[in-house]
Amino acid sequence: MTRRSAESRVPAIFVVPAGLGLAILLLPLAGLVARAPWTRLGEILASDGVLTALRLSLVTASVATVICLVCGIPLAWILARSRFRGRSLLRGLVTVPLVLPPVIGGIALLVAFGRGGIVGQWLETATGTTLPFTTAAVVLAQTFVAMPFLVIAVEGALRGSDRRYEDVAATLGASSWTIFRRVTLPAVAPGVLAGAVLCWARALGEFGATITFAGSFPGVTRTLPIEAYTAIGAGDAETAIVLSLVMITVAVAVLAALRDRWVVRG
Amino acid sequence: MSLAAEVTTRRGDFELDVTLEVPAGSVVSLLGPNGAGKSTLLGVLAGLLQPDAALITMDGEVMVDTATGTYVAARHRRVGLVVQDYLLFPHLTALENAAFGLRSRGVPRRAARSVAATWLDRLGVGEVAVRRPRELSGGQAQRVALARALAVEPSLLLLDEPLAALDVGTRPAVRADLRRHLAEYEGCAVVVTHDPLEALVLGDRLVVLEQGRIVQEGTPDQVTRHPTTDYVARLVGLNLLRGTAEGRVVSMGPETVVTLAHDAAGPVHVAFSPAAVTLSPHRPEGSARNAWAGTVADLERHGDLVRVTVEGPVPVLADVTPLAVADLDLAPGVTVWASVKATEITVYPA
Numbered sequence: 007m008t009r010r011s012a013e014s015r016v017p018a019i020f021v022v023p024a025g026l027g028l029a030i031l032l033l034p035l036a037g038l039v040a041r042a043p044w045t046r047l048g049e050i051l052a053s054d055g056v057l058t059a060l061r062l063s064l065v066t067a068s069v070a071t072v073i074c075l076v077c078g079i080p081l082a083w084i085l086a087r088s089r090f091r092g093r094s095l096l097r098g099l100v101t102v103p104l105v106l107p108p109v110i111g112g113i114a115l116l117v118a119f120g121r122g123g124i125v126g127q128w129l130e131t132a133t134g135t136t137l138p139f140t141t142a143a144v145v146l147a148q149t150f151v152a153m154p155f156l157v158i159a160v161e162g163a164l165r166g167s168d169r170r171y172e173d174v175a176a177t178l179g180a181s182s183w184t185i186f187r188r189v190t191l192p193a194v195a196p197g198v199l200a201g202a203v204l205c206w207a208r209a210l211g212e213f214g215a216t217i218t219f220a221g222s223f224p225g226v227t228r229t230l231p232i233e234a235y236t237a238i239g240a241g242d243a244e245t246a247i248v249l250s251l252v253m254i255t256v257a258v259a260v261l262a263a264l265r266d267r268w269v270v271r272g
Numbered sequence: 273m274s275l276a277a278e279v280t281t282r283r284g285d286f287e288l289d290v291t292l293e294v295p296a297g298s299v300v301s302l303l304g305p306n307g308a309g310k311s312t313l314l315g316v317l318a319g320l321l322q323p324d325a326a327l328i329t330m331d332g333e334v335m336v337d338t339a340t341g342t343y344v345a346a347r348h349r350r351v352g353l354v355v356q357d358y359l360l361f362p363h364l365t366a367l368e369n370a371a372f373g374l375r376s377r378g379v380p381r382r383a384a385r386s387v388a389a390t391w392l393d394r395l396g397v398g399e400v401a402v403r404r405p406r407e408l409s410g411g412q413a414q415r416v417a418l419a420r421a422l423a424v425e426p427s428l429l430l431l432d433e434p435l436a437a438l439d440v441g442t443r444p445a446v447r448a449d450l451r452r453h454l455a456e457y458e459g460c461a462v463v464v465t466h467d468p469l470e471a472l473v474l475g476d477r478l479v480v481l482e483q484g485r486i487v488q489e490g491t492p493d494q495v496t497r498h499p500t501t502d503y504v505a506r507l508v509g510l511n512l513l514r515g516t517a518e519g520r521v522v523s524m525g526p527e528t529v530v531t532l533a534h535d536a537a538g539p540v541h542v543a544f545s546p547a548a549v550t551l552s553p554h555r556p557e558g559s560a561r562n563a564w565a566g567t568v569a570d571l572e573r574h575g576d577l578v579r580v581t582v583e584g585p586v587p588v589l590a591d592v593t594p595l596a597v598a599d600l601d602l603a604p605g606v607t608v609w610a611s612v613k614a615t616e617i618t619v620y621p622a
Contacts, residue, residue, distance in 0.1 A: 170359055173320045176346040177353040178373035178424060188372070192363040 035254065042251055043244045050248045058225050059233035060252070066141065066229060067209035070148035074156045074205045079198065081153075082160035083186070097161075104154045111150055112218025119146065119219075143220035144227050148209035155208055156201040163197025164190070200264055207260040211253060275330050275428055275460050279316050281323035288312050288323075288484040294428075294460040294477075301475025301492075302464045305503060309484040310464040314430050317462065318353050319346030330427050347376075349428075352421030356433040358413045360405035366392060366416045367401040373424035391419040395453065411442045418453065429454075429461040435470055447473055468507040472496065480504055498620045500541055511549070511588050513542040514622055522619065528585045530562050533614040539622040546579060548616035549590035553600055556611045563611040564588070568604055571597065578602075582610050 043050065050056060085097050103111055119126045119137045130136055137143045171193065175185045191198070213231040220227035222236060234249035275294040280287070288309040294300045302310050315321035317328065319335070322343070328336040335344045360369050370388035375381065392398045395415040400408055408416065414434060421429060434450060435443050451474055454461055463474045471478055471492070478495045480488040480503070487501045499505040505512030515524035517536035523529050530542050550556070556563050566584025573579075577591040580602060588610050592602075600608065 168359075170355065171361060173318075173346070174353055174355070174359045175361075175372070175376070176320065177318050177349070177351050178376055178420070179347045180372070180376035181347065184376050188376075189361060192361075 038247055038250050038254070041243075042247050046244065047248060050245055051252075053245075055224065055233060056245065056249065059228055059230050059249075062141070062144070062225065062228065063210055063230040066144045066148055067206050067212075070145045070152055070209040071156075071202055071206040073145065073149045074153045074209075075198070075202060078153050078156040078201070078205075079160055079191075082157045082164060083190075085157070086161045086164035100157050101154050103151050108151055108212065108214025108216075109218050112147060112215035115143075115147060115150060115215060115219040119143070138219060139221045139223065139227060141220075141226055144216050144229060147215040147219045148212045151212050151215055152205040152208040155204040156198075159197050159201025159204065160194060163194035163201075166197075167193045203260055203264060207257065210256060274332075275317070275328075275462075277317060277328040278326060279313060279323050279328070280325040281312070281316065281321070283312065286312075286484060288316075290481065290484070290486050292462075292479065292486070294462060296460060297458060298476045299454050299461040299463060299474060300477045300479055301471035302462055302479050302481055303466065303468060303471040303504075303507070304481035305466060307483075308481040310466075310481055311432055313481070314353075314432050314462065314464055317428065318351050318430055319344065319349045350424070350426050352424065352426035352429045354414075354417045354421050354429075354431045354434050356436045358405075358417035358437070360408075360413055360417055360420070362405050365402050365404055366397065366408065366412075369405070369416055370401075370419045370423050372420060377424065388419070388423050391423045392416065395419045395422075396449070409442070410438045411446045414438065414446055415449070418450070422453075422457070425459075427459045429457060429459055431461065431463045431474075433465055434463065436465075436467070450474060497543075497618065498541065499543060500622065505543065509589075510543045510545060513586065515540060515542060517619065520614075525585065528564070530586075530617065531614050532617060532619055536619045540619050541622050543618045543620075544612050544616050546589040546591040547577075548612050549588055549592075550611050551580060551582070551590050551592055551596065551600060551602070551608045552611065553608065555609050561611045561613060562617075563609050565607065565609055568602055568606045568608060570604060571602060580608075582608060584610075586610070588612075 081100065085093065085100070116138060117123050119129070121127070121130065121136050121138070126137060137146065167190065171189050172185050175189045180188065211231060212229070213235065216227065216229060217232055217235075222228045222232045228236065230249055230253060234246045234253070237243075237249065238246035274296040275292070277290075277292045279292075280289045286307075286309065290309075290313060292300070292313070302313065304310050312321060316323045316326065323336065323338070325338045326336045327339070328334070330349070334342050335349055336342060360366070361372065364372065367385060367388055370391055371381075371384040374384035374387055379387070389398065389401060392401050395418055397412050397415045397419065400412050400416070405413060405416075414437075418434075435447055438446055447470060454474060463471070465471050465474075475492065478488075478490060478492050479486055480495065480501070482501060482503055488495055488499070488504055495504060496508040499508055499510055499512055502512060513524055513530065515522040515530065517532070517538060517540045519535050520532045521529050522532060522536070522540060522542055555565075564584055564586040566582035566586070566588070568580055569583045570581040571578055572581075574591060578594055578597050580590045580592060580597075582588050582590060590610055596602075602608070
């Protein structure tokens with residue numbers, strides 16, 4: 007039976023703004039689909055520039071996700087489990103990249119890791135290499151913007167997990183590393199997976215910090231979003247639209263995966 | 273294998289202050305109402321809660337001594353813990369759960385699993401070895417949890433409400449089984465429970481904890497026959513009164529006395545069974561009887577009988593037949609006389 011009461015009837019005044027909002031959200035996407043060069047789709051996707059950018063994006067986003075997992079899980083554990091002064095400050099700092107404009111993130115990375123930067127200077131003297139405008143810089147920029155997603159997801163999962171399992175494991179003689187590996191990690195695995203997917207999607211879509219810190223060199227730092235930006239700048243709307251569709255497909259796939267597997271169930 | 277513990281610890285307003293001795297091979301039932309501090313004490317013994325002040329030794333080996341700063345972590349204590357909801361690791365099979373302790377102590381996988389399988393068999397759950405915890409019944413999960421704790425051959429076994437999560441139908445069988453396994457177990461064990469029957473069946477000794485203090489301890493027989501607090505008396509189903517005895521008379525307040533069948537002296541507890549109480553509408557005849565007027569406060573079905581709560585200068589519980597309830601027209605608010613024969617009364621020093 008459908009619920010019919012005064013409270014659930016849509017106020018007439020809502021119809022126009024809600025419709026307008028929907029139009030703002032959906033019209034651009036509809037435009038992409040309408041203008042997509044469907045007949046030349048395969049040809050454009052198989053072109054050298056697109057394939058190179060796609061390969062670079064997949065590799066860098068995956069490497070960045072692995073780095074986020076390796077560093078982010080321990081960081082999340084410390085934020086969730088240990089007690090020390092300034093912990094809430096630290097948690098706040100970790101989430102800064104979430105609200106920072108990515109371009110500003112890129113500038114910050116450049117200042118820190120660029121030639122003459124605090125770390126960059128030392129890196130150059132020690133190893134003779136510099137980071138900016140390399141593939142490593144792309145990975146670093148992606149890691150910078152994506153890690154907060156992972157840390158927040160894993161920290162939430164850790165807070166929600168029942169610590170008494172860890173107590174039982176301790177009485178059974180397990181060391182804190184064994185407890186983490188065999189009890190805690192399996193318990194928070196759905197959270198880690200959800201965090202990793204979000205993290206990967208964010209890394210794949212990274213643009214601002216990457217172009218600022220790593221530039222746009224084909225095959226080295228020109229990832230999918232940068233390739234799309236370059237294409238539209240050069241007047242090649244068809245390539246830009248196809249690349250946009252690729253990114254949208256990935257985004258929708260991530261949303262669907264998270265919705266079915268983790269977000270609802272968790 | 274024995275345990276000796278003196279523990280003092282504060283958690284907010286609550287203070288736990290107990291001295292507990294568990295002789296080698298014995299099982300102590302720690303009985304008490306919710307919030308008495310039973311689980312806190314268990315946590316301290318297991319090494320999961322750090323007490324403010326404590327001296328805990330197992331087999332003469334110091335586990336905790338706050339005076340010298342000695343503190344052995346849980347993983348090095350040789351303690352087995354089984355809790356109310358078992359906490360079997362959900363992603364591991366029953367066998368992997370049982371093998372967890374040995375694996376954590378560095379035993380190779382194959383050897384650990386073989387020992388774990390033996391324990392599952394011994395506890396009668398060998399056939400569910402490949403199942404995951406969510407596919408186990410409550411009774412099976414309880415046995416797997418026990419196997420997991422016993423597989424590392426702990427010196428001290430701690431059971432926190434081990435039967436509370438089971439449904440009433442399976443509880444007696446699991447309880448009888450648990451009793452048998454505890455009898456075979458060579459180390460010492462502490463069973464925390466709020467169920468008096470469980471405490472009596474499982475424990476060689478009973479320790480009653482109320483508000484962070486041990487209020488009574490002894491063999492099940494001593495404690496049930498001679499309860500010293502209202503909580504214990506209620507649990508074992510006895511009326512408990514306190515007073516000062518002089519000869520055959522115990523005075524409990526102005527004009528309230530109990531007559532005994534033999535002499536006693538000083539502060540005493542007076543205990544009698546609700547079944548020994550007779551209710552009547554008027555003051556009963558006969559001088560040897562103790563009789564007090566009171567008001568019926570509550571009626572409750574109790575097996576084949578009806579348990580009547582009578583309030584007055586001497587509050588008592590009386591078990592009467594449903595027929596008597598009808599005859600006397602008993603209902604809350606009705607005035608009755610409760611009487612007990614002197615020979616039905618047990619008296620012991622307070």
